[in-house]
Amino acid sequence: MLAFIAKRLVVAFCVCVTVSAISFALMFLSGDPAIAIAGAGGRAQDAEAIRIAYGFDRPLIVQYLDWVGSALTGDLGQSIYFNIPVSEIIGNRISVTMWLGVLSFLLALVVAVPLGIAAALRPNGWIDRIALVLAVTGQAIPSFWLGLMAIVVFGVWYGWVPISGAKTWQGFILPVIVLSYYAMPAMMRITRSGMIDVLATDYVRAARAKGLPMRVVIFRHALRNAVLPLVSLAAVQLGLLLSGSIVIESVFALNGLGRLAWESLLRSDLPVVQAIILILSLLYVALTTFADILNAVLDPRLRGAN
Amino acid sequence: MTETLLDVRNLRVSLKTDRGMLNAVRGVDLQMKRGQTLCLVGESGCGKSLTAMALMGLLPRYANITSDCFDMAGEDLTQKPQSKLAKLRGRDVAMIFQDPTSALNPTLTVGRQLTEGVMRSEGLDRAAANARAVEMLDRVGISNPEARLTQYPHAFSGGQRQRIMIASALMGRPRRLIADEPTTALDVTIQAQILRLLGELQSTLGLSLLLITHDLGVVASIATDVAVMYAGRIVEQAPAEDLFHAPQHPYTRGLLRAIPVPGVTPRGSELPAIAGRVPGLIGEMRGCAFRDRCALGSSECASDPVPRHGDDAGRFVECFKVTPGEATQ
Missing domain, CATH: 3.40.50.300 (P-loop containing nucleotide triphosphate hydrolases)
Incomplete structure (x- = not known):
């Protein structure tokens, strides 16, 4: 098991190095960054001065190592637009997105798993049919529309919750529900199909042949095997939710990472974009690595040699 | 009688x-x-x-x-x-199945799968249930049974897995x-x-x-x-x-x-098969x-x-x- 974890961590490290190199390269995507910073009216001398001031005149490898080195100490550079440290800007925004993402994820999971199990126990039964309708609508309705409708109904007509913003915790209620409804169907369906497959296996039948009650058969024998694909899917879903939904954050006027990324792209504030991409990529690497390790905990066959 | x-x-x-x-x-x-x-x-x-x-x-x-x-x-x-x-x-009454590879849960240890039934039905504690499991594994010819309780099914060969299935069926001492x-x-x-x-x-x-x-x-x-x-x-x-x-x-x-x-039977001769097909079983048959x-x-x-x-x-x-x-x- 330790060898497996070590191996996964080495792989994750390699991916991190690659990801950081690509994020670094983004700076040079649009040509010479010094000219880009100098702007349309900038003179050649200005560009040259900027090149020296920002260190663009040094060899690429030196610049990369320097950038990685400061990123490791939490220094993600200066925002070109605000001229303050990028880490400060992101620090102000990240908690909104994390709260939104984690809460939506938990809500989706809490709904998806029991519903998926219940649907699988009686395929084509009434629970299964209701779950299917919920899943199809959840996938089909665009979240911006659902968000706007929710604001009109619960914010404007009934006045139960704030219309927008994240000043109070009530402001999170609608966006969390809308976002989790978007993430729930896939997790519910994969739980359902995994459960249906596993319930038909011989080892579930063998467990029943031992005289175990159905509850034990479902939770000890079936669920453990059925959640393996869900773990991998959930890691990607959580990554998706944590990277900030630009749509949801815009509809509910939440100042999260998604909106920040969008605004920074429009302002050509490359260091901010670069930092956001780096953070989110590393987050994905961490989540998928965690999912792999969790799967290995659940399924001994994945651990390799016993 | x-x-x-x-x-x-x-x-x-x-x-x-x-x-x-x-x-x-x-x-x-x-x-x-x-x-x-x-x-x-x-x-x-x-x-x-x-x-x-x-x-x-x-x-x-x-x-x-x-x-x-x-x-x-x-x-x-x-x-x-x-x-x-x-x-x-x-x-x-207990049952053993056709394919021992699919009849053992890949994510639970052999010991767990052997003992879970009797721990529930007879209220045995872990030690007593393990002792029974060791006895049964020994009976079906699995060597070094104590050590093997903590292993998972994939560590065993097909024949050994069927032996484990048999041991598992015998755990409750069915007749x-x-x-x-x-x-x-x-x-x-x-x-x-x-x-x-x-x-x-x-x-x-x-x-x-x-x-x-x-x-x-x-x-x-x-x-x-x-x-x-x-x-x-x-x-x-x-x-x-x-x-x-x-x-x-x-x-x-x-x-x-x-x-x-x-x-x-002469070599190369055709074996006598039963002609025709099994009748369909839908509906009443006379x-x-x-x-x-x-x-x-x-x-x-x-x-x-x-x-x-x-x-x-x-x-x-x-x-x-x-x-x-x-x-x-």
Whole structure:
């Protein structure tokens, strides 16, 4: 098991190095960054001065190592637009997105798993049919529309919750529900199909042949095997939710990472974009690595040699 | 008279399908006696596995099970056999399956899978249950059983996994063991070992063993009694020796003729197969199900009921054309 974890961590490290190199390269995507910073009216001398001031005149490898080195100490550079440290800007925004993402994820999971199990126990039964309708609508309705409708109904007509913003915790209620409804169907369906497959296996039948009650058969024998694909899917879903939904954050006027990324792209504030991409990529690497390790905990066959 | 451990009369299993009711088991009478190894033989789809599942109460919800009499371990299971059997499973009747690779849960240790049943049903603590598991693993020939309790199924070979399945079935010390094609998924040398093991356990523990198979070689090596099943009914039952030496039902004779005998069957000669196909089981069937493929079949074979000729020793055959004692072959 330790060898497996070590191996996964080495792989994750390699991916991190690659990801950081690509994020670094983004700076040079649009040509010479010094000219880009100098702007349309900038003179050649200005560009040259900027090149020296920002260190663009040094060899690429030196610049990369320097950038990685400061990123490791939490220094993600200066925002070109605000001229303050990028880490400060992101620090102000990240908690909104994390709260939104984690809460939506938990809500989706809490709904998806029991519903998926219940649907699988009686395929084509009434629970299964209701779950299917919920899943199809959840996938089909665009979240911006659902968000706007929710604001009109619960914010404007009934006045139960704030219309927008994240000043109070009530402001999170609608966006969390809308976002989790978007993430729930896939997790519910994969739980359902995994459960249906596993319930038909011989080892579930063998467990029943031992005289175990159905509850034990479902939770000890079936669920453990059925959640393996869900773990991998959930890691990607959580990554998706944590990277900030630009749509949801815009509809509910939440100042999260998604909106920040969008605004920074429009302002050509490359260091901010670069930092956001780096953070989110590393987050994905961490989540998928965690999912792999969790799967290995659940399924001994994945651990390799016993 | 030996003790009867299971008595089921007129067992019927039907399954609802899109094309109508599929009557897969059409009135099976079956007794399991102490010390007996009864082999239920028949081709795929004849209802032998469904019969076993019905005896275990493991059929899916959409299966409809009825019987005139269903007695096991002093319980009358004629009404609601599926729910009443839940209490008896593991303790009074246990089952081993065809493919030991899929019948063991890959994510739980062998020790956990062996002990979970008795810890619940007998209230054993972990130490006592582990001791029982070690005893059973030792009995089925798994070496170093203590150390192997913490291993997962994938660390064992196919033959070892089937031994573990057998140990798991024996954990609750049941007196009836149902084995559904227990050697089909194993290679030939392992098959012989597993059959020998089952035979030994059957005699040392005094089990009543119901073994379901389509392999007459398996039957010949282990059975004390044989029941031949065709299209949802037992058409002939006899002590194994009698059945092999003097088969009576035309179907049984056809089956035995289809087995090549080394030194007797000429090399390269075509084996005599039974002509025709198994009848469909949807809807009601009248008369003998085998009549269309039977050389002796005539118009009277389409009437009901098919006469059953039996003797006191438990031998019987269901056929219009033959009676026991008649010289055959």
